[in-house]
Amino acid sequence: MSDNNPVQYWYNTATGEVEESAARSSWTHRMGPYPTREAAEKALDTAQQRNESWDEEDADWRAKE
Structure with missing residues (x-):
């Protein structure tokens, strides 16, 4: 991909696989x-x-109340 569209990676919680930008699964x-x-x-x-x-x-925040 060009510098204008860098590759991004996603972790698929259903499969445990890493996906690249073009092969994304459901957002869920x-x-x-x-x-x-x-x-x-x-x-x-x-x-x-x-x-x-x-x-x-x-x-810590709650302890300060």
Whole structure:
């Protein structure tokens, strides 16, 4: 693809496969876009880490009330 249309990657939660821009499945099974295949492969780990971080931030915020 050209620089004007960079390849994007999506993680399919139904199949566990990484998909490129042109071969996207239904949005109900997609996470992304990600700039690299490697980032898309780690989509579930990234989401889990973010959720844990947000949970910790929520707990800290609630403790200050």
